[in-house]
Amino acid sequence: MASHPLHIASKHRQSWLSTFLTLGFLCFGLCLLFWNECCIIRAASFLAETMKNVVTLPSALSLVESNNGKLVHLSGVIYTDEPFVVNEYGIAVSAVKLKHRVQMYQWVQEHRSEYEDGGNDNITTHYIYFTDWKDKLINSSLFFIRPGHENPRKLPRKTKVFISERVTIGKFSLSSALKQKFNNFVIFTSDERPEQRHIKLHSGLYYHCHDVWHPEVGDIRIQFSYAGMAGEYVTILAKQVGVELQPFELPTGEVIAEIRPGSWSIKEMFHQDHSAQWGLRWTYRALGWLCVFLGTNCSSTFLYLLVCRYSNRTTPATSCLTSMKLTFSVSLSLFVISMSWLWYKPILGLTIFVAAVSPAIYVIFKYNLSETQKLL
Incomplete structure (x- = not known):
């Protein structure tokens, strides 16, 4: 049975607060997810460019002219002239x-x-x-x-x-x-x-x-x-210019000039950086999804009223918003993440995109199947 128009209009006026909360949570959550994925892609691109350009020297005594202008990775003891x-x-x-x-x-x-x-x-x-x-x-x-x-x-x-x-x-x-x-x-x-x-x-x-x-x-x-x-053993990642080590600028605009105490392989250096950022990036992903989920909850009532205003029955979209809020927020978050990765890694981006739209496809398929069974 359809709701009375005046009743719908009254609830519609009461739902403006939910609308603003919805826009706020959704905009913040989606922007946070997109920004976070862009940072991850930028870091991955930075790592790929670095690994492609780096030359690991067997020792700090390996001064080779052919490495002039290249990014070199070396370890050794530092010395100063005068104390x-x-x-x-x-x-x-x-x-x-x-x-x-x-x-x-x-x-x-x-x-x-x-x-x-x-x-x-x-x-x-x-x-x-x-x-x-x-x-x-x-x-x-x-x-x-x-x-x-x-x-x-x-x-x-x-x-x-x-x-x-x-x-x-x-x-x-x-x-x-x-x-x-x-x-x-x-x-x-x-x-x-x-x-x-x-x-x-x-x-x-x-x-x-x-x-x-x-x-x-x-x-x-x-x-x-x-x-x-002086006498401390360090590992350096920088550009060789003659006999001097200087910062190295990648084509992406990133500058590499790193010094760490101790002996580190090039893989160990980047693995440590990746591990330090891994927890922070997943925290941003979780926070972004949570904001999208809260926005979905705030918007479900408003969207339900709009659908009821112009329809006499519950549609698959209304059912999805009322009974599958969690799935909807996950799908929307995955959709934004997939858009971030499509340019950098198309296969990964398409895989995430398929995972994002699968719940919607499932709901539509299930609804059409039930309608077909009713006709039969």
Whole structure:
């Protein structure tokens, strides 16, 4: 029996919220699925291009002119010409990078807002002042209460990162771009205490103050760390340009310049990258499908009302939306995924496409079969 038009119209007006929720969930879910598959395809294309262009060298001493301009994969020990020496602190270390981290003891302002009993318009702001070690200079002229909370106007020393002029691995030297890849800093101190009395060593930090336990505003402390210790065994993936290793740019626009501690084969390096991304990509797939499923649930009532408005019987589409929401959301998600893969891998894309439309074909076939049996 068909529903009364006024009853349908009333429910139709009540379903606009479901319509907006449907559009929101579906658009977000489908866009997320498409973007995620594009990222996977881009990574697969990147891997294929890399494997096609890479040349694995037997050792870091294998400097062959025919490899000039090619992507090379090699392992060896890194060396630097001269160690970093800071006599003031008794520091001497042979590494690719040396970092001076400088902190100053300063006034810090924090504020806390509270609502009074009179309502939201009555807000009281309390300012709290305390001292702490900070990497960046805090401008005390912006404080609400400036007297008694003045900070120095500039840092006596700044945080710096020093890079060794020449870094080699076997017969190859590293370009500036590759030296920047050493970012795993290790904190260290000298074996000797500083000779100057105003510099005190405590817990790996060099304090420029009279009393470590009671520092004054303006006192500084310095922490040293290095990255890429000389003698460390590393694996490098980069372009050979003469005797220098530089970043390699693929035709796709991707840039390859990778350094890892230890010995890694080319397959192991990419397998680790793939494993790290695998869980994240499947999480995005699950989230995308969930949004499509929620959108399907929100839209099922609205679409059912539209169909009933112009029909006196339940159609296969209505039946699919009401009793097979899970299958419909999976099919729609697979359809979007298949569209992403059709260009890159047509066979895989067509396989996913067939899996996406199979439930709909099954429902239509089942409906036509039941109609034929009724006629017979």
